[in-house]
Amino acid sequence: MSRSLGNQLPTPLLNLLDGRNLGEKTGFALLLATVDQRGYPHCALVSVGEVLAPSPGTLRLALYDNSSTTANLRRGGRLTLALASGGLAYYVKATAAERPGPAAGLRGMAVFEAAVDEVLEDGEPIAQVTSGFSLALTHDPAKIVAHWERGVAALAALP
Numbered sequence: 001m002s003r004s005l006g007n008q009l010p011t012p013l014l015n016l017l018d019g020r021n022l023g024e025k026t027g028f029a030l031l032l033a034t035v036d037q038r039g040y041p042h043c044a045l046v047s048v049g050e051v052l053a054p055s056p057g058t059l060r061l062a063l064y065d066n067s068s069t070t071a072n073l074r075r076g077g078r079l080t081l082a083l084a085s086g087g088l089a090y091y092v093k094a095t096a097a098e099r100p101g102p103a104a105g106l107r108g109m110a111v112f113e114a115a116v117d118e119v120l121e122d123g124e125p126i127a128q129v130t131s132g133f134s135l136a137l138t139h140d141p142a143k144i145v146a147h148w149e150r151g152v153a154a155l156a157a158l159p
Contacts, residue, residue, distance in 0.1 A: 034072035049148025084132030105154030
């Protein structure tokens with residue numbers, strides 16, 4: 001059964017999305033749900049190299065400029081991030097707005113600032129959530145992590 005934690009990310013999620021130690025988080029993926037133009041949920045997987053939590057009530061996302069997810073956010077601004085961590089599932093509901101202009105270090109990316117509207121924590125004492133979506137970097141992991149680190153640093157440098 002899920003329970004509302006309010007509009008602030010709990011410590012486990014802040015630690016996961018703080019932009020630090022990305023090399024230790026390469027296997028972790030988040031499900032990003034938006035609403036498509038027909039009103040259906042649209043799901044995309046994002047990595048810790050594309051999402052930053054600069055504060056408990058804010059998320060920053062760097063998404064491909066021409067993706068369906070970006071088009072959905074431009075049109076409607078609503079998103080839900082779903083993830084598993086520490087034996088629980090979390091659903092982060094937020095409202096996003098695109099930041100104007102290209103961001104230094106994020107060429108080809110659209111940058112969104114999202115206000116956390118509600119965080120739901122889902123779990124039962126009789127069963128732990130053991131995993132969510134996961135990634136295995138199969139081609140030059142060091143290069144990918146370096147790319148993520150540059151991207152997250154660019155998100156963190158935004159005013």
